[in-house]
Amino acid sequence: MPVYNLKINGKPHTVEADQDTPLLWVLRDHLDMVGTKFGCGIGQCGACTIHIDGSATRSCLLQVSAVGDMEITTIEGLSEDISHPVQQAWKEIDVPQCGYCQAGQVMSAAAFLSQNNNPNKSEIRDAMSGNICRCASYNRIEKAVELAASKMS
Amino acid sequence: MKQIVSPSFSRRSFIRTSALAGGGILIGFNLFQACKPEAAPPVDVSKLNFNDFNAFIKIADNGMVTIFSPNPEIGQGVKTSMPMIIAEELDVTWDNVHVVQGALDTNNFTRQVAGGSQSIRFGWEPLRQTGATARQMLINAAAAKWGVNASECKTENGVIINANGDKLGYGEVVKEAAALEVPENVTLKDPKDFKIIGNDASNVDIDKIITGKSLFGLDYKEEGMMHAVVLRPPAFGKKLVDFDDTATKAVSGVLEVIKFGDKVAVLAKDTWSAMKGKKALKANWTSDSKLESTEEHDKILTGLLNGTAFKTMRADGDVKKAFAAADKVIERTYESPFLPHNCMEPMNFFADVTSEKVRLVGPIQTPERTASRVAELLERDVKDVSVEMTRMGGGFGRRLYGDFALEAAEISKIAQKPVKVIYSREDDMSVGIYRPAIKYKISASVKDGEITGYHLKEASVNSNMYGLIPNFFPAGAIENYQVDVASYDSNITTGAWRAPYTNFLSFAEQSFFDELAEILEIDRIKLRLDLLQKVKGTTDDRIQYSPERLENVIKVAVDKSGWGNAKEGVYQGFSAYYCHNTHVAEVADVVLENDIPVVKKVTCVVDCGIVVNPLGAKNQIEGGVIDGVGHAMYGDFSFEDGEPQDKNFNTYRLIRINETPIVETHFIESDVAPTGLGEPTLPPAGAAVANAIKAAKGIRLYKQPFIKHMKAKAPLG
Numbered sequence: 001m002p003v004y005n006l007k008i009n010g011k012p013h014t015v016e017a018d019q020d021t022p023l024l025w026v027l028r029d030h031l032d033m034v035g036t037k038f039g040c041g042i043g044q045c046g047a048c049t050i051h052i053d054g055s056a057t058r059s060c061l062l063q064v065s066a067v068g069d070m071e072i073t074t075i076e077g078l079s080e081d082i083s084h085p086v087q088q089a090w091k092e093i094d095v096p097q098c099g100y101c102q103a104g105q106v107m108s109a110a111a112f113l114s115q116n117n118n119p120n121k122s123e124i125r126d127a128m129s130g131n132i133c134r135c136a137s138y139n140r141i142e143k144a145v146e147l148a149a150s151k152m153s
Numbered sequence: 154m155k156q157i158v159s160p161s162f163s164r165r166s167f168i169r170t171s172a173l174a175g176g177g178i179l180i181g182f183n184l185f186q187a188c189k190p191e192a193a194p195p196v197d198v199s200k201l202n203f204n205d206f207n208a209f210i211k212i213a214d215n216g217m218v219t220i221f222s223p224n225p226e227i228g229q230g231v232k233t234s235m236p237m238i239i240a241e242e243l244d245v246t247w248d249n250v251h252v253v254q255g256a257l258d259t260n261n262f263t264r265q266v267a268g269g270s271q272s273i274r275f276g277w278e279p280l281r282q283t284g285a286t287a288r289q290m291l292i293n294a295a296a297a298k299w300g301v302n303a304s305e306c307k308t309e310n311g312v313i314i315n316a317n318g319d320k321l322g323y324g325e326v327v328k329e330a331a332a333l334e335v336p337e338n339v340t341l342k343d344p345k346d347f348k349i350i351g352n353d354a355s356n357v358d359i360d361k362i363i364t365g366k367s368l369f370g371l372d373y374k375e376e377g378m379m380h381a382v383v384l385r386p387p388a389f390g391k392k393l394v395d396f397d398d399t400a401t402k403a404v405s406g407v408l409e410v411i412k413f414g415d416k417v418a419v420l421a422k423d424t425w426s427a428m429k430g431k432k433a434l435k436a437n438w439t440s441d442s443k444l445e446s447t448e449e450h451d452k453i454l455t456g457l458l459n460g461t462a463f464k465t466m467r468a469d470g471d472v473k474k475a476f477a478a479a480d481k482v483i484e485r486t487y488e489s490p491f492l493p494h495n496c497m498e499p500m501n502f503f504a505d506v507t508s509e510k511v512r513l514v515g516p517i518q519t520p521e522r523t524a525s526r527v528a529e530l531l532e533r534d535v536k537d538v539s540v541e542m543t544r545m546g547g548g549f550g551r552r553l554y555g556d557f558a559l560e561a562a563e564i565s566k567i568a569q570k571p572v573k574v575i576y577s578r579e580d581d582m583s584v585g586i587y588r589p590a591i592k593y594k595i596s597a598s599v600k601d602g603e604i605t606g607y608h609l610k611e612a613s614v615n616s617n618m619y620g621l622i623p624n625f626f627p628a629g630a631i632e633n634y635q636v637d638v639a640s641y642d643s644n645i646t647t648g649a650w651r652a653p654y655t656n657f658l659s660f661a662e663q664s665f666f667d668e669l670a671e672i673l674e675i676d677r678i679k680l681r682l683d684l685l686q687k688v689k690g691t692t693d694d695r696i697q698y699s700p701e702r703l704e705n706v707i708k709v710a711v712d713k714s715g716w717g718n719a720k721e722g723v724y725q726g727f728s729a730y731y732c733h734n735t736h737v738a739e740v741a742d743v744v745l746e747n748d749i750p751v752v753k754k755v756t757c758v759v760d761c762g763i764v765v766n767p768l769g770a771k772n773q774i775e776g777g778v779i780d781g782v783g784h785a786m787y788g789d790f791s792f793e794d795g796e797p798q799d800k801n802f803n804t805y806r807l808i809r810i811n812e813t814p815i816v817e818t819h820f821i822e823s824d825v826a827p828t829g830l831g832e833p834t835l836p837p838a839g840a841a842v843a844n845a846i847k848a849a850k851g852i853r854l855y856k857q858p859f860i861k862h863m864k865a866k867a868p869l870g
Contacts, residue, residue: 001405025423028372028424029425032374034365034374036365037369038575039497039578040802041577042578042802044801045802075364082363087364090359090363094356094768094772096358098496098498098545099358100547101497102362103363103365125813126811128811131810134497136813138775138810138813139775139779140775142813
């Protein structure tokens with residue numbers, strides 16, 4: 001079985017996995033990093049969103065063999081101490097209900113705001129429309145992204 | 154007005170205390186049932202026994218309070234709000250309270266369940282009593298130490314203070330308090346003095362959620378555990394003939410293939426290998442019962458509505474007579490599809506079945522029932538079965554059913570290893586326990602401009618509205634009133650889905666009254682208020698809604714939404730509904746963008762009595778409204794030859810953030826005992842939107858999802 005050297009949250013990890021294994025399952029099952037969630041497996045719900053070289057990526061569709069030496073960031077590595085402005089905003093607004101989709105929401109928001117830290121409402125809605133929240137905490141997600149943007153700009 | 158009745162309990166029997174081996178006091182209490190006479194809480198918190206007590210408070214020597222929250226957390230916020238109620242009466246600072254999810258061992262009590270929006274309603278009184286009792290015991294201990302009368306002492310944020318101003322922290326007297334008798338009559342706080350209840354408290358798991366800590370069933374892992382993915386019949390009505398697992402066994406990581414019933418489980422060392430192994434299975438299926446289709450259900454339900462095979466759920470006066478004497482009879486039919494729950498966390502469960510015990514861990518709304526069903530399936534004593542609840546990635550009713558836990562137990566028994574069963578999204582959507590497809594026919598008779606009769610007929614797949622639903626509004630408001638139900642037995646599994654029955658019934662009824670107002674040329678609000686007027690003073694105890702409270706939310710919604718004064722281009726729709734013991738009115742604001750109706754805002758007025766945690770309560774309300782709008786607009790699920798036609802989010806549409814209205818919430822200030830919020834704001838949303846779309850486009854919608862039927866011509870009106 002092939003061996004991959006991955007750079008995750010700034011640290012090197014070595015895993016042995018079939019080349020077609022989605023990064024999602026490498027993280028969850030091989031490396032015990034369960035913050036990244038499984039929701040649909042087809043890139044439609046956004047629960048598995050991570051950053052690859054800073055861009056929001058659906059880890060359920062990204063095969064481990066395609067990662068190479070790109071930098072992987074997961075919810076566990078977004079900040080050391082919940083200090084990322086998106087995490088801070090999520091806390092202040094008290095966004096989650098069940099909480100399951102929220103890691104993906106936070107990762108999508110963080111990647112988006114790193115590209116555009118002064119978005120208008122419709123840009124926020126467009127950017128976050130790839131992430132489903134079944135509890136429909138959408139009003140708060142919107143507010144929290146706005147708040148995070150104000151913290152970042 | 155109806156009084157909210159609390160379940161009866163005896164404090165003496167439902168609370169017990171003991172001194173903890175490691176210091177501090179442990180108070181065990183049983184929320185919903187008296188404990189066994191000999192029951193005593195353990196002296197070691199690692200041995201909490203939820204058999205006699207379903208919740209515990211631990212007060213440590215340093216005054217820190219740990220509350221083991223009794224009810225399953227599915228996103229409805231009870232892991233935060235139930236402990237808040239205890240902490241309020243205990244009189245401690247919320248910052249010094251640590252909340253832990255209580256587990257379930259064996260199960261001899263009645264309501265450690267998440268469902269029906271009832272946790273807070275039933276928990277309110279016992280939770281307060283528990284906190285107040287513990288507080289009184291601490292006071293008694295301090296008073297004895299000081300040699301003063303307990304009645305001269307008061308508490309403040311975890312500190313007992315006597316008349317001289319001497320102070321003792323709770324932690325300093327816990328040891329003595331543990332040895333005291335449980336007092337009989339404790340005083341509850343005046344709601345005016347609440348310091349925690351009524352104030353915003355963040356979700357107790359927020360830090361874990363936003364840093365990706367293991368919380369959910371799918372995250373659960375144990376040494377030696379195998380990951381199981383199951384191949385199930387592809388259609389309702391099919392069963393397994395045989396299968397070939399040659400290719401599956403060649404998949405690296407696959408450890409074992411197990412047939413059980415009509416299912417085949419692929420066990421692997423990790424999830425992906427199990428999923429690949431399942432894909433490689435070749436199975437032959439045959440049909441063992443009818444393969445049903447939505448088209449056929451449509452005909453059957455229409456046939457039932459037009460037929461005579463009804464069961465009457467409530468009948469007042471004589472609708473037949475009223476209809477015969479009417480100047481006008483208005484009749485409309487409303488139709489809904491099946492709906493899958495689609496919890497974001499797909500179904501999953503862990504089981505470890507050994508000859509000594511059966512250990513179950515996972516997301517479940519009904520731990521006790523699941524434990525007994527597993528015991529029955531495995532022919533084991535229920536005392537051998539333990540259930541540990543994880544946080545749940547949504548429930549919506551789906552996790553009331555423990556089918557996934559039974560699968561895990563069965564597989565673990567055969568494999569003789571710990572196993573976690575994981576559903577893919579396709580599995581989750583294909584073997585659901587769906588909201589049944591339902592049709593309603595509502596008829597009203599009008600004589601001299603008055604509504605004289607109301608006849609509601611329900612035709613549903615598998616089951617019908619239950620309990621007090623036939624006594625909801627407009628029962629009591631119309632002299633001749635009848636509710637009839639009929640159902641068709643299908644092999645497609647159906648069950649509770651967030652706000653069962655009312656999730657669609659409310660749309661039918663509130664659309665009907667809106668149209669009735671148009672036909673009778675009466676103001677829509679006045680029509681509703683006039684009907685409520687007639688219910689006031691009713692002596693019919695089946696009627697649980699309060700006409701006064703419903704009237705009040707309607708009036709406040711009119712005021713807060715700017716009803717009748719909408720800006721140019723904004724079209725409003727009204728809806729008001731009572732269910733799950735909570736009264737709600739909603740106004741939807743719709744605008745046309747490229748001639749397509751877009752829901753911009755929903756004003757939601759809620760009377761749920763005292764609001765325990767406004768921050769969490771508003772989250773529930775916003776979510777319920779948007780969920781209601783989303784499923785009314787987009788939720789569509791059909792079958793062909795027993796097979797679901799949608800299996801994942803590429804074709805099944807759930808509302809997304811860019812389609813979401815802003816929800817503006819207003820609470821009715823109240824000192825009445827609180828009622829639930831997980832469900833009641835969902836049902837009125839569909840009608841509010843439909844009524845707004847009527848105002849915007851002139852199209853009256855009778856079928857969900859709206860997106861599919863919006864273009865259809867408006868039928869008679």
